[in-house]
Amino acid sequence: MSILVIAEHDNAGLKAATLNAVTAAAKIGGDIHVLVAGAGCSAVAEQASRVAGVSKVKVADAAHYGDQTGENLAALIVANAAGYSHIIAAATSIGKNTLPRVAALLDVAQISEIISVVDADTFVRPIYAGNALATVKSSDATKVITVRTTGFDAAASSGGSAATEALAAGPDLGQSKLISRELTKSARPELGAAKIIVSGGRGMGSGENYHKVLEPLADKLGAAMGASRAAVDAGFVPNDYQVGQTGKIVAPQLYIAIGISGAIQHLAGMKDSKVIVAINKDPDAPIFQVADYGLVADLFQAVPELVAGL
Incomplete structure (x- = not known):
């Protein structure tokens, strides 16, 4: 049994989400191959070859793979899908854009955002905004799976010595084109990969309060900053701060929720x-039902006191 993991990268470095997908593949069992499709991506292939548990890295290097558009990437995956029992990608924007196309072209069902592996055919995934867990068994010859990265630890990025194999590039389908990309630049850790996150909600009252109260705490802790949907909808912060079902799924070592009621x-x-x-x-806010530590207090008094004590 061989498993193909789709690498996510920026043509210079391997994204951390790929390591979580490799761990999911290892729990299924079998030879793990990693597909690196990009433009000038030899450094990514080298990094992938060092990931623990990976036995082979397949590299498709061509200009039209540089932006990893879903149509071109899906066509490449399908063209090389023979012999693989599972095709896996992280449930990121690229994975969510590409793998449904792969599943459709292979005429199989996609299994989305798994958080656990029962066996090679059976997986656990959240449904109803995480309020229930579904155990899904697939009889498809090829399982197409996206992995919720918070459900699996990252594989070791060193220790492996996988062989590298060049793949012939497929044609440029020309169905979509990346016009521009706007990247958020910040000295803070990236929200999805941060070990500590400080989040604010509607209780912050305004964008000015959000930054004035929470930034000193985040600076003290070296934390990323997040927000509830209510805070984003109110215009306190941009939507790339949003944590939740329609935002980013995170699982840091420490999550501090300030002025957040705790909607589902x-x-x-x-x-x-x-x-x-x-x-x-x-005191009746739903957030306290999932909190390990809760403080019933006025955040405008409690947070500055916390900062002063750190």
């Missing part, structure tokens, strides 16, 4: 955090 939509995005701390003046 938000809990679905952060309840797998290792330690959850909640500060809210409402």
Whole structure:
């Protein structure tokens, strides 16, 4: 049994989400191959070859793979799908864009955002915004799977010595083209990979309060900053701060929820955090049901005191 993991990268370095997908593949069992499709991506292939548990790296290097558009990438995967029992990618924007196309072209069902592997045919995935877990068994000859990265530890990025094999590039289908990419630049850790996250909600009252109160705490802790959907909808912060079912799914070592009531939509995005701390003046706020530590207090008094004590 061989498993193909689709590498996510920026043509210079391997994205951390790929390591979580490799761990999921290892739990299924079998030879793990990694597909690196890009333009000038030899450094990525070298990194992938060093990932623990990977036995082979397949590299397709061509200009039209540089932006990893879903149509071109899916066609490449399908053209090389023979012999693989599982095709796996992280449930990121690229994985979600590409693998449904792969499943459709192979005429199989996709199994989305698994968080656990029961056996080679059976997987666990959250449904209803994470309020229930479905155990799904597939009889398809090829399982097409996206992996929720918070459900699996990252594989070791060193220790492996996989062989590298060049793949012939497929044609440029020309069905889509990347016009521009706007990247958020910040000195803070990236939200999806941060070990500590400080999040604010509607209780912050305004964008000015959000930054004035939370930034000193985040600076002290070296944390990324997040927000609830209510805070984003109110215009306090941009939508790339949003944590939740319609935002980013995170599972840091420490998640501090400040002025967040704990709506189901938000809990679905952060309840797998290792330690959850909640500060809210409402003792009945749902966030306290998932918090390891809760403080019922006025955040405008409690957070500055916390910063002063650190």
